[in-house]
Every structure is written in C-alpha cells, then in structure tokens.
Amino acid sequence: MPSLRRLSRSLPLAVMIPLLLGPPPGWAQDRHERPDRSETKDAAPSTGGDAAFDAQRSVTRHSLPLAAGPLAYGATAEFLPLRDGAKEEVAARVFTVSYTAGPDSAPPNAGRPVTFVFNGGPGAASAYMHLGAVGPKVVGFGPDGTLAGPPAPLLDNPDSWLSFTDLVFIDPVGTGYSRATKTDGDAEKRFWSVEGDTRSMAEIVRLWLTRNGRWASPKFLAGESYGGFRIAKMADELIQRTGVAVNGLILVSPVVDFAAIDEDGILGPALKLPAMAATAAALGRAPGTPQQAAEAAERFALGPYLTGMAGLDYGKLGESADFFGEVGRLVGLPAEQIARQRGRVPMNVFTRELLRDQGRVLSIYDGTFTAPDPDPGASRVPFDAFLRGTVPTYTTAFAAYATAELGVRTDVPYRLLSDPVNRGWEWPRMSVPSAADSLQTALTLQPSLRVLIAHGRTDLITPYMASRWMAARLELPPAERDRVRVTVHEGGHMMYTRAGGRASLAADARGLVEEALRAAAIR
DSSP, rough: OOOOHHHHHHOOOOTTOOOOOOOOOSSTTOOOOOOOOOOOOOOOOTTTTTTTTOOOOOEEEEOOOOOTTEEEEEEEEEEEEEEEEETTEEEEEEEEEEEESTTSSSSOTTTTTEEEEEEEETTTTTTTHHHIISSSSOOOOOOSSOOOOOOEEEEOOOOOOOOOOSEEEOOOTBBBBEEEOSSTTTTTTTGHHHHHHHHHHHHHOOOOHHTOOOTTEEEEEEEEEEEEEHHHHHHIIIIIIOOOOOEEEEEEEEEEEEEGGGGGGSHHHHHHHHHHHHHHHHTTTTSOOOHHHHHHHHHHHHIIIHHHHHHHHTTGGGHOOOOOOOOHHHHOOHHHHHHHHHTTOOHHHHHHHHHHTTEEEESSSSOOOOOEOOOOSSSSSSSOHHHHHHHHHHHHHHHHHHHHOOOOOOOOBBSSBBBHHHHHHHHOOOOOOHHHHHHHHHHHHOOOEEEEEEEETTTTTHHHHHHHHHHHHOOOOGGGGGGGEEESSOOOOOOOGGGHHHHHHHHHHHHHHHHHHHHHHHH
16 A cells, blocks of 8 residues: 555546636627626625625626526626634635526525535646536537647537536635635645645535525535545535535545555556456457446456455466456456566556557546557656646636636636645545545435436546445445445546536436435425
C-alpha cells in the first residue's frame, strides 16, 4: 500500500476530475433578458463583519426548448460568503450559479427538488457537469465524444436535469471564480483538505437554503469523480452537523474508496480489468463487443485472477503461463508482457502499449479516445491528451457563457482545473481516503435516502467495478439493497460528451429523484 502522498501524486487531476462552454451568436432578446442590475448587490441579511460583502448578484431569464415544450427558468450567478473564526469574518467568496424553473412572475417553487452539483479534482470547478451534462446549455462534442475544434459550440441541452429539479452549481474555494478574501499564500489552504472541504461546502448548501427559503424542498447532491467522494462525506456532515437530511445522492464516475483503485495491492488491478477489457474490445484488440469483453473480465477478475495472483511463484513463472495468457487475451496485450509485470497490468503500461504499433496512446479518462504518443521514448506518457484538451474547451466556453448569458462581471481568471489546489490538498495521514463509512452512516440515519452511482464502461481511472465492489459491502438489509444502484453507460469518465451517454445519465438521474421522492412520501 503506497503512502497517501504517493497515492495522491499517482492519481491525475480530476479523479481526480473529473472528473464545459461559449454562447451562440445572435442570442434572441425574447429568450434572454439582460441582468437586472438592481439585484447585483447582496440583499440578503448579513451578520458579523460582512455588511460590505458584494455578492455581485446577477439574475437573468431564459427559456429552454424541450420536446415537451419550452421550459422557462431563471438563472442567478452570485458569490456566497464563507465565514471563519471567532468573529465570523468572511474568509472566502464562493461562486454559485442557480437555475430555478418557472415563469418570471412566479416565485421559486419551495416544494420543488433542488440539486447541488459539484465536480472533482480536488481542484475542479463545476463547469464539467454544468455545461457537460446537467445544465440548460452544453458544449458540443463530436458524435463519438471527441473534442470539437475551438471555439466549441454551446447548445441547448435536451437532457438538462432542470426538467425535474432546480440546480445549484458550486465551485469550491480556489476553483472557478471562488477565492479566499485574503491574499496571503495560506489563506485558501484551510479549505484544501477532506474535512475542510466537506464542512465548507456543507455550509454553502445551508446558506443557500436559508437565503432562498428552500428548507422545505427535497434536497439532492450530485458530484463527479472526487465530487462523488465529496458528496458522500457531505451527506453525513449535513445530517450530523447541520441538521439537513438529503433525499438522494448522484455520484458520477466516483472514487468512494481509494483502496479499490490502488494498483499496489491485488484488488485494485483486479477491479480495473473489466474496463481494460472493454477498451481493448472497442479498439479491436480483444474479442467480442465492449460489453461482452467487460462481462467476461468481471467473471475472471474476482475469481481466477485473484487466485492466480495469490498463487504466483516468482521462481516458477513458467507454471503460470496459462494464467498470463488469459490475462493478456482479456486486455489485448502479449502474455510475455503480462509475465514481465507478474500478472499486473499497470495503467500506464496498458495505455502506452495497447496501440504502440500505431504510435498512439490511450486516455485514462476514456480508453477509446487515443492520440499520437508525444514522447515514445519516455517511461510514462507525459500528459493525458483528452483531459488536457478539455481545459481550453471548457474554460473558454464557461467564461464566454458567464459573461454573455449570466451577466457575470469579474476580472478574476476562471480556474477550471487548479493545480495548486490539487497539489496542496491535505489527505488523511494514517489511512487511505475513503468515504464508504460516511455513506454507510448517511444511509443508516436517513432511511429514505437513495443513491445512484453512474460510470462509463471504458473509464480507466475510476473503473465501474470499484464502485460495485464498494456498494456490495454496504451494510443494508436484503430488502433495502436497491437503495444503492450502480449503472454502467457507454463511454468513459465523462460519458456525457456523447449525446447518448448524456441522455442515459439524465434518465438515471431522473429515476433516482423520482424514486427518492416516492420513498420520502411513503415515510
């Protein structure tokens, strides 16, 4: 088991995301009104020393064309204050964008569900989920989910979750436009830890509910990648420290227990095999369809693979030739290479070697996305082309969208993926990070809580089998085990870059919200 410092270095930013934006020209005035500048100041009651706090609040009106008819909605972009210390002075300004459905003349529906949405990293802003999957606008990608040429188009989202829940997108301190109020080098670090992040984001949820009069609304949390870890911790935090019980959690491509993706043990490599097999099949290097290959690897991973690894004798590797051959057939690599790795398939080896004969490398965020190898002689691929490519795509798009559509006025640069946050993150020192206990506690204390965990089949960084393994070990009675569902979609970490993946994710999310509302009504 590696040290946490080593573990955190080995997990790329946006797991560690991830794990989106630019307005169309000629936006019609009847669909988008200019910001009401009478609402640009923070009109909410303030306490302590934040009387001068400027929320830079901008409220705009829009309409989203859907198959069922146009959906009118309001958008509010604003900063919320995070207070700290005995004097409760404002320590940080947290940027949020809220969407509430309904006509201009009607107040927000206090009984309508509201979902608080986060991305991961640590160090990722919410733009990926905001303009990738959930919000009323999405960045246009290629039909196969690949990056579009710059500047990427911004399109109406026919699968926006706004059709069944109001939405609040939150950027943690140091990401997006969110910043500490002090300029010294350590001002933001108090928020850059598992506990500091959990408490500060739970406080923003509480503050938003208070200022918007939404305590009576059914409440949901959604988070991608590390954001899934975050919201599992937050569900426990909100119940026990804030008195807020959430109705549902939607975890997209999450890592809940980091031990399940650790490559130094035996379990982590086993749980990654199905995603590798699906990827190899999609690229024509393993037999069957991606789904068939993944299912075959599932049967092998938690049976013959574990026993084969446990029974290896490094002095008699020839006796394990059949074992190495089977692993190689599943993942599309030569048995000799598997033998050299002693049965393991390190992710850096898989992504570099599968298409070496073509001079291409795979993305760990979606194994079906490949790019030319930028440095074939290096021991490791120097960067992930897909993730790196999303940064200018989403940063440009969100900055343009925030200015032109939401009326945001700021000179602060938008941090889509913050390397300082990721590198400065404080992990637990004596244990591998896990939110499984927090999730278990929340499920125990909130009997109507429902949990959806959604993954892409060819996601190589947070493989779906890791979440299945974790979910199978939650202590729930047989009659309640369906309170936690794990679903698998075509695509990778950001399965929503494909239109089909975005639609199926939205359908799963809607089902989770509806099921949670029924469960709460029964009780």
